[in-house]
Amino acid sequence: MIITFTPNPSLDRTVTLNAPLAPGGVHRIEIDQIQPGGKGINVAFGLQRAGLDTLAIFQAAQGDPLLDLLAEVGLPVRTSPIRGRVRTNITLLDSNATTKINEPGEKLSVVEIAGVEAALLNAVGPGDTVMLSGSLAPGFEVREYAKLVRKIRHVGAWVGVDTSEAPLLALARELREDEAAAPNFLKPNAEELGQLTGRDGRDLEAAAGRGDFAGLREAALDLQKRGVSDVLVTLGGAGAMLATAEGVWFCQAPDAPVISTVGAGDCSTAGYLIGRAQGMAGPERLALAVAYGSAAVSLPGTTTPHPNQVEPFLRLARSQPVA
Numbered sequence: 001m002i003i004t005f006t007p008n009p010s011l012d013r014t015v016t017l018n019a020p021l022a023p024g025g026v027h028r029i030e031i032d033q034i035q036p037g038g039k040g041i042n043v044a045f046g047l048q049r050a051g052l053d054t055l056a057i058f059q060a061a062q063g064d065p066l067l068d069l070l071a072e073v074g075l076p077v078r079t080s081p082i083r084g085r086v087r088t089n090i091t092l093l094d095s096n097a098t099t100k101i102n103e104p105g106e107k108l109s110v111v112e113i114a115g116v117e118a119a120l121l122n123a124v125g126p127g128d129t130v131m132l133s134g135s136l137a138p139g140f141e142v143r144e145y146a147k148l149v150r151k152i153r154h155v156g157a158w159v160g161v162d163t164s165e166a167p168l169l170a171l172a173r174e175l176r177e178d179e180a181a182a183p184n185f186l187k188p189n190a191e192e193l194g195q196l197t198g199r200d201g202r203d204l205e206a207a208a209g210r211g212d213f214a215g216l217r218e219a220a221l222d223l224q225k226r227g228v229s230d231v232l233v234t235l236g237g238a239g240a241m242l243a244t245a246e247g248v249w250f251c252q253a254p255d256a257p258v259i260s261t262v263g264a265g266d267c268s269t270a271g272y273l274i275g276r277a278q279g280m281a282g283p284e285r286l287a288l289a290v291a292y293g294s295a296a297v298s299l300p301g302t303t304t305p306h307p308n309q310v311e312p313f314l315r316l317a318r319s320q321p322v323a
């Protein structure tokens with residue numbers, strides 16, 4: 001079973017504007033779409049569409065519109081009740097760019113936080129895979145991911161984390177002090193890898209753009225020394241790098257028409273987890289992660305691809321060893 005935990009779920013509202021976004025201007029909405037969102041929920045969609053046994057865990061009030069949308073598509077979920085509403089994150093699409101505006105989410109009480117964490121920990125058993133994804137709703141401590149990683153590893157499950165900003169920095173601090181806080185898997189982008197390892201992420205990304213992966217590789221190996229076994233570094237339209245105990249590889253992203261980049265990283269995570277569940281070796285897992293990301297950007301809004309939409313990109317994705 002692959003369990004995803006989304007401590008700050010969202011409704012994703014995507015509006016397509018009639019003209020390029022101009023600060024201070026008046027814009028008309030041409031298309032307005034609402035979809036379920038939040039990083040762990042997006043990952044669970046990808047897993048479900050690939051036929052894997054998955055469960056998405058998060059908090060939501062009874063009757064929240066997010067639950068209705070998820071019920072319509074039949075995603076297996078386990079929720080813990082809260083008083084507030086799930087946040088709405090807005091994506092503004094124009095012919096030039098994707099602009100994302102994320103709400104912080106409503107503050108959770110101590111009881112609500114304990115409730116959703118209990119829902120997670122009660123669901124996890126030895127041998128499960130658990131993916132902890134996204135920001136933390138206000139009320140969670142920034143150290144929450146490090147605490148949950150320790151508890152989940154203690155149960156004997158494999159655990160991955162994909163987060164950013166304050167919770168990522170808190171995880172980085174704990175990783176320096178205690179190997180038990182290390183997840184089995186991390187999915188940073190170059191900037192986040194820089195933050196995790198005390199490097200300049202922009203330099204790492206710029207060097208990778210010139211075909212020089214030494215900095216990224218060294219940073220990923222630093223994380224491995226602190227107990228993280230697999231590090232998938234997503235590099236947007238350039239592709240991704242994977243470091244495991246078996247080696248380090250880079251896979252260039254196949255060309256894809258870019259419709260919406262929202263959720264592409266979550267789809268790469270889903271691709272990675274699907275490859276792992278299917279027993280693929282590192283280079284194949286990396287290629288699948290990259291192909292999922294490419295397929296995702298070619299779809300509107302926060303849409304997770306089906307395997308048949310990934311297939312054309314997978315045929316073009318080739319992982320190369322990074323020396």
Ligand SMILES: O=P(O)(O)OC[C@H]1O[C@](O)(CO)[C@@H](O)[C@@H]1O
Nearest residue numbers: 010037038039089102134135263
């Ligand atoms: O939890 P965060 O970092 O605010 O990100 C949530 C947003 O990211 C996404 O999960 C896409 O990665 C959206 O579905 C959602 O709106």
